[in-house]
Amino acid sequence: MDRALSVLTQIEAWLPPAPPPIDWTAHxxxxxxxxxxxxxxxxxxxxxxxxxxxxxxxxxxxxxxxxxxxxxxxxxxxxxxxxxxxxxxxxxxxxxxxxxxxxxxxxxxxxxxxxxxxxxxxxxxxxxxxxxxxxxxxxxxxxxxxxxxxxxxxxxxxxxxxxxxxxxxxxxxxxxxxxxxxxxxxxxxxxxxxxxxxxxxxxxxxxxxxxxxxxxxxxYPFAQDDYLDIVNHWLQIQGCPAPQIEAARTEALQWALERGSRSGRVARQFARDWAARHV
The missing domain is CATH 3.40.50.300 (P-loop containing nucleotide triphosphate hydrolases)
Incomplete structure (x- = not known):
């Protein structure tokens, strides 16, 4: 019996722990x-x-x-x-x-x-x-x-x-x-x-x-004007004033060109980088 209990103890150590109770208050x-x-x-x-x-x-x-x-x-x-x-x-x-x-x-x-x-x-x-x-x-x-x-x-x-x-x-x-x-x-x-x-x-x-x-x-991929609208939106969220948003236009296009994509993700990444350097 002692040997059997020892084997069971070793097996139990290898088993994953019981899952925690579910917190249903989370969204x-x-x-x-x-x-x-x-x-x-x-x-x-x-x-x-x-x-x-x-x-x-x-x-x-x-x-x-x-x-x-x-x-x-x-x-x-x-x-x-x-x-x-x-x-x-x-x-x-x-x-x-x-x-x-x-x-x-x-x-x-x-x-x-x-x-x-x-x-x-x-x-x-x-x-x-x-x-x-x-x-x-x-x-x-x-x-x-x-x-x-x-x-x-x-x-x-x-x-x-x-x-x-x-x-x-x-x-x-x-x-x-x-x-x-x-x-x-x-x-x-x-x-x-x-x-x-x-x-x-x-x-x-x-x-x-x-x-x-x-x-x-x-x-679908965004047209250039749509991409710039998204850049402007995220720059406003980051607290950039209107003159800075206008000044960011050329660099925003270069940013997209370097990444080969005019997407919302690229626009948001640019806005973060621009705001970190100018705000």
């Missing part, structure tokens, strides 16, 4: 995993971003806010996939939804794509809670053979179990269909005598995941 959570155990880790300090800070994506803002408000009211709502140019406000828009509607019961759960197989556990944890939860996966994309790809397909639409009416999935990606696409896959397409085209099975498989998101929102 945001991060799904954590250690070994076979996963838990919701409360995030009490969320990086602030407001809807009015997101410039020149008015259509995308209107659509996702309409969907989120319907979700909060218990009306039918869709899972959302946001794709397009980097730094154009995709993930910021999700955080802005939390900032705008946390007082109405909206909560955010951030999850890594490698943990998407745990969506069933998350659903069980939040079942019966009065809050409404958005499970957010940022920069979602898959390579060939990743297991979490199948798990997400099932969770979105196809599993025999219901995800519950208090959970939606919002995801961002730079790939429209979330997986790499190759030229040789297009060669599998069949061309019928009447002109109808049937995509190959590989293409159908890759498209099937993105199609399970009810809403697709596309984001």
């Amino acid at each position: 945001a959570f991060r799904w954590q995993r250690r070994g076979a155990r996963g838990w919701l880790d409360a995030v009490h300090v969320v990086a602030p971003i407001h809807l009015q800070d997101l410039q020149h994506i008015d259509r995308q803002k209107a659509i996702i806010e309409r969907n989120t408000l319907a979700f909060l009211l218990g009306k039918p709502a869709n899972n959302v996939l946001m794709t397009g140019a980097r730094g154009t406000g995709k993930s910021s828009l999700v955080r802005a939804m939390l900032d705008a509607h946390a007082n109405r019961g909206l909560r955010l759960i951030e999850i890594d794509k490698s943990d998407l197989g745990d969506l069933g556990q998350i659903t069980e944890l939040i079942q019966g809670r009065p809050e409404r939860f958005i499970v957010f996966c940022d920069d979602l994309s898959f390579e060939e053979g990743e297991a979490s790809y199948k798990a997400l397909k099932s969770a979105l639409d196809g599993s025999v179990s219901s995800p519950g009416d208090n959970l939606l999935i919002y995801a961002t990606s730079n790939r429209r269909h979330l997986m790499p696409e190759y030229m040789h896959e297009n060669l599998q397409a069949e061309h019928q005598s009447d002109g109808e085209i049937h995509p190959g099975e590989t293409v159908e498989e890759k498209i099937s995941l993105s199609e399970r998101f009810g809403l697709w929102l596309s984001f």
Whole structure:
């Protein structure tokens, strides 16, 4: 018996500790995993971003806010996939939804794509809670053979179990269909005598995941004037007076040129650098 107890003690030392109790007072959570155990880790300090800070994506803002408000009211709502140019406000828009509607019961759960197989556990944890939860996966994309790809397909639409009416999935990606696409896959397409085209099975498989998101929102690179408007907005937030904002125009364009992108992220980074040197 003593030897058996010693062995059990050694095994217990290798096991991960029991997950801590969930702090439901938090507005945001991060799904954590250690070994076979996963838990919701409360995030009490969320990086602030407001809807009015997101410039020149008015259509995308209107659509996702309409969907989120319907979700909060218990009306039918869709899972959302946001794709397009980097730094154009995709993930910021999700955080802005939390900032705008946390007082109405909206909560955010951030999850890594490698943990998407745990969506069933998350659903069980939040079942019966009065809050409404958005499970957010940022920069979602898959390579060939990743297991979490199948798990997400099932969770979105196809599993025999219901995800519950208090959970939606919002995801961002730079790939429209979330997986790499190759030229040789297009060669599998069949061309019928009447002109109808049937995509190959590989293409159908890759498209099937993105199609399970009810809403697709596309984001595009900003025109020069739009980029400068965003720079001006962030310079005002940083407390720069009007003469300094006007003087920053040329350097802001150079900043974007060096980075090869006119995006909201680049504009905010420039505004921080300029304000640090001139305010």
